[in-house]
Amino acid sequence: MVGLVGAFFDFDRTLIAENSAASWVRREVREGRLGRRQAAQAGLWFAAYHLGFADLHSAFAKGASSIRGQAESDMAGRTRRWFEEEIRATLLPDAVDAVEEHRRRGHHLVLLTSSSPYVAEPAAELLGLDGYLCTRFAVDGDGLFTGELVLPICYHEGKVTHAREYASARGVDLERSYFYTDSFSDLPMLLAVGVPRVVNPDPRLRREARRRGWEVLTWAPGARAGGESERGARAGS
Numbered sequence: 001m002v003g004l005v006g007a008f009f010d011f012d013r014t015l016i017a018e019n020s021a022a023s024w025v026r027r028e029v030r031e032g033r034l035g036r037r038q039a040a041q042a043g044l045w046f047a048a049y050h051l052g053f054a055d056l057h058s059a060f061a062k063g064a065s066s067i068r069g070q071a072e073s074d075m076a077g078r079t080r081r082w083f084e085e086e087i088r089a090t091l092l093p094d095a096v097d098a099v100e101e102h103r104r105r106g107h108h109l110v111l112l113t114s115s116s117p118y119v120a121e122p123a124a125e126l127l128g129l130d131g132y133l134c135t136r137f138a139v140d141g142d143g144l145f146t147g148e149l150v151l152p153i154c155y156h157e158g159k160v161t162h163a164r165e166y167a168s169a170r171g172v173d174l175e176r177s178y179f180y181t182d183s184f185s186d187l188p189m190l191l192a193v194g195v196p197r198v199v200n201p202d203p204r205l206r207r208e209a210r211r212r213g214w215e216v217l218t219w220a221p222g223a224r225a226g227g228e229s230e231r232g233a234r235a236g237s
């Protein structure tokens, strides 16, 4: 049986211009739910992440324990408002074009992000994707966060685990599938698909792409029909 071709997309700094977690932290500080000190720690961590050196496991574990006892419905509501007010507008026009091109070609469209479902779900809805894979915080029978993560988190090798499980359930052939990302931490997933697509890479991924001879796509904020790659090719060939 010939499987479906999948087009998998990272979210932060791939489909949107910035890191949504950084935007969330700024909002939490503005609204008085997060102290300056915690925000400064988060800022250092985001910088390390952009350079491709951060360990998301410990950051996520801290995040999970910090929301223990809160209602999931409350988090989902607050996150959706933030998404509508601050994230929606940062979607990169070239990313939208790439999604539409894959849709036109009948590909199965999946968001593959380390973000939570409270970001992934509205993003997948906004783009009309077929599915989303993300990192989940465990919730108890009363709808409250337990302080634990659902493992594996959707990061690094964990993205491959989530994607393989999803692909085998939906009949998606990873060998013929695409994956778009900006992040060196996504190298395992780039190697798991037939068509790796490097977009606006962090410094480590840029070096890796050069070493492997992968083309590098540049998706500029607010510049539809830019999207020329460094070698002049267009996404979705």
Ligand SMILES: [Mg+2]
Residues within 6 Å of the ligand: 010, 011, 012, 013, 014, 181, 182, 183
């Ligand atoms: Mg990213």
